[in-house]
Amino acid sequence: MMKMFTRSSRHSRGIMTSCYSICIVLGTVCVNPLSAVPELTVSGHVGSTAVLLCELQTEVTGTPYIIWEIESEIVFERVGEETYQGEGYEGRVDVPEEELRKGNCALVLRNLTPTDAAVYWSAKIVSRTKRSVKTERVEISRVYLSVEDPLSAVPEFTVSGHVGSTAVLPCELQTEVTGTPYITWHILSETVFERVGEETYQGEGYEGRVDVPEEELRKGNCSLVLRNLTTTDAADYLSAQIHTETETVEISRVHLSVEEKQKEEREAEKEVPRGVGVGAAGTIAVIAVIAVIAVIVAVLYRYKRRRKQNCRNPDPPHTYSLPNTQINPANTSPDENPNDQGEHLLLTTSPDGHGSVVLEEGAVRYNPVRTDPE
Numbered sequence: 001m002m003k004m005f006t007r008s009s010r011h012s013r014g015i016m017t018s019c020y021s022i023c024i025v026l027g028t029v030c031v032n033p034l035s036a037v038p039e040l041t042v043s044g045h046v047g048s049t050a051v052l053l054c055e056l057q058t059e060v061t062g063t064p065y066i067i068w069e070i071e072s073e074i075v076f077e078r079v080g081e082e083t084y085q086g087e088g089y090e091g092r093v094d095v096p097e098e099e100l101r102k103g104n105c106a107l108v109l110r111n112l113t114p115t116d117a118a119v120y121w122s123a124k125i126v127s128r129t130k131r132s133v134k135t136e137r138v139e140i141s142r143v144y145l146s147v148e149d150p151l152s153a154v155p156e157f158t159v160s161g162h163v164g165s166t167a168v169l170p171c172e173l174q175t176e177v178t179g180t181p182y183i184t185w186h187i188l189s190e191t192v193f194e195r196v197g198e199e200t201y202q203g204e205g206y207e208g209r210v211d212v213p214e215e216e217l218r219k220g221n222c223s224l225v226l227r228n229l230t231t232t233d234a235a236d237y238l239s240a241q242i243h244t245e246t247e248t249v250e251i252s253r254v255h256l257s258v259e260e261k262q263k264e265e266r267e268a269e270k271e272v273p274r275g276v277g278v279g280a281a282g283t284i285a286v287i288a289v290i291a292v293i294a295v296i297v298a299v300l301y302r303y304k305r306r307r308k309q310n311c312r313n314p315d316p317p318h319t320y321s322l323p324n325t326q327i328n329p330a331n332t333s334p335d336e337n338p339n340d341q342g343e344h345l346l347l348t349t350s351p352d353g354h355g356s357v358v359l360e361e362g363a364v365r366y367n368p369v370r371t372d373p374e
Contacts, residue, residue: 045148052143054105054122169254171222
């Protein structure tokens with residue numbers, strides 16, 4: 001009988017049947033009809049759980065046994081309650097004992113990594129004859145496992161902003177954080193920001209400009225806030241979280257583009273419809289119109305004010321000389337005007353034409369009648 005469990009270790013009792021329905025990612029199952037061993041294809045993405053199918057023809061009556069291998073490397077082996085997990089698979093693989101006794105020898109492989117992609121064989125030990133003590137190993141199934149590129153399952157976003165503004169790079173966890181919150185943002189191999197609980201690290205050139213608030217991270221919001229953008233900030237940013245002690249899992253990828261502020265302003269001017277934009281010439285024209293209106297208002301005000309003053313203080317009466325007037329009062333002496341060929345009538349009148357004519361000492365005097373303006 002083959003030598004087994006040279007590096008065996010005790011493992012906990014089998015997993016409940018319900019584990020098969022949790023986080024199982026199965027691809028297309030293909031069976032080669034020309035092969036005596038079923039050939040299957042299973043696919044999954046990084047961090048998920050895959051079930052590598054295997055089925056015995058009958059239920060196990062004696063000590064249950066199953067082995068899973070990759071080429072000559074043992075991945076998992078069970079003999080009754082004793083189990084062995086291969087290097088790199090510790091704590092991630094199992095064939096529950098109660099399931100194996102029912103004939104279900106499927107391998108449960110958790111927390112897939114890219115290096116898990118391979119061809120897996122399952123086998124059992126049988127006696128050569130009913131009464132023979134000699135045994136042989138019989139292959140049960142062959143499973144081709146493929147693990148998707150970790151970046152292919154990561155959401156990709158595009159964010160843009162102009163110089164001096166603030167950009168928010170999207171990132172979302174599947175669940176809220178219960179333990180110590182952790183997040184890291186990086187560009188290629190350069191760390192931009194990292195938070196472990198209250199402790200933070202800001203990469204060179206990002207000091208005082210980047211953050212993932214702790215209270216938001218605990219809610220599952222791992223978005224990076226990047227302030228005061230510069231043209232050198234344009235790059236592809238990756239966010240990740242710790243999945244195991246030695247492994248991080250990518251969460252999101254964000255392509256950030258930064259535009260010059262002057263360019264953004266020129267684009268805004270292009271979008272303004274004709275006749276709406278106001279340039280320097282338009283501004284001067286508006287100021288000129290306002291100035292003309294102000295002058296007109298001032299002139300009208302002065303004119304109105306002057307007219308009111310004229311009504312209150314009318315001009316002195318004008319004197320008109322009416323030559324050759326035949327009026328000769330009795331008290332007028334011809335010696336006073338010896339050179340006159342005829343008598344003159346001195347008539348005084350007001351601009352409005354109202355008043356009276358009065359003879360006084362040889363002259364006619366006009367007494368205007370004052371009327372109050374309306």
